[in-house]
Amino acid sequence: MNLILSIETAVSVCSVALHGEKGLIGLLELHQENVHAQKLMPAIKSLLDQAGLESGDLAAVAVSEGPGSYTGLRIGVSTAKGIAYAHQLPLIAVGTLDALASQVLPMVDHGAFVIPMIDARRMEVYSKVFDHEMEEKGGLKPVIIEEGSYGEYLEKGKVYFCGDGSTKVRGLIDHPNARFLSLSNSAASVGNLAMKKYAQKDFVDIAYFEPNYLKEFRVLKSKKNPLAL
Incomplete structure (x- = not known):
């Protein structure tokens, strides 16, 4: 069975899903702000454990590519890349807005x-x-x-x-x-589109793929004198 792990972290929701050839197998979502860094990997492990699977059983990894939160996208994409690279799996990028619209x-x-x-x-x-x-x-x-x-x-x-x-x-x-x-972004819809891309062998290069931030991320420096009281 071709199993695809999908990750959605472009917005506040931290969502992971597992799809097979017959559709959605499992879904785990956390609707909390700023939890991606701490909760994404445990959520993936929990989802795979519930299905009795390991990362090596996967056929591919899919990730929501943006646009969205700079930090959320960076965490989601780097995690997806890490899993894909470690297990020599193809990486699938799914447009965040495309997945949302498909719902x-x-x-x-x-x-x-x-x-x-x-x-x-x-x-x-x-x-x-x-x-x-x-x-x-x-x-x-x-x-x-x-x-x-x-x-x-x-x-x-x-x-x-x-x-x-x-x-x-x-x-x-x-x-x-x-x-x-009232619909929220979900790895379930990312996975639905990823299954179609997998069938078409529509993969991205793990080494060079970057999220679509749409806008350049900038850190604004304070104009205040740091020595001033």
Whole structure:
């Protein structure tokens, strides 16, 4: 059996999943802030133990590639790389927004749109636009949410907003075609897409793969004189 371990750490949730050829085998999620560094590896071990498996039994490792939290992505990708390298397994990268959008497909009408969003900062989100067949209609980019955002899609049909960034949209977009779904990022949906990529041998290079932070991470230095009282 082709077993794939999937990791999702792009947002606050720390999520790991195990998939086989018949679908989801196991899922373990922690909805807590800033626990990835301490909890990810124990969560992976617990998941494998529950299934009676070891890392060497895996066929591949999949990871949510971003965008999202710089720290969360770095931890998730480095962990996935470590497991893949140690056991000579292929590494599969799955777009964070793609995995989030895939959760909505079963409830989407013909002609509707799905817009997954990840909270960036202030009134900004990272988003993509998909149609009801999961075809990409609007590329990955940071968007500052304001009145009238995504109006071109709302005028065409129902638009399903999901992800932790959609709470910003809810307060600014008042349109009869807008739908807001309380869905969280999950390794379960990462794994579903990873199984398809595994069948297509769509792997990334373990040595050179980097998360898609979308924006350069910068440490802001204080302008205050450190010697001043």
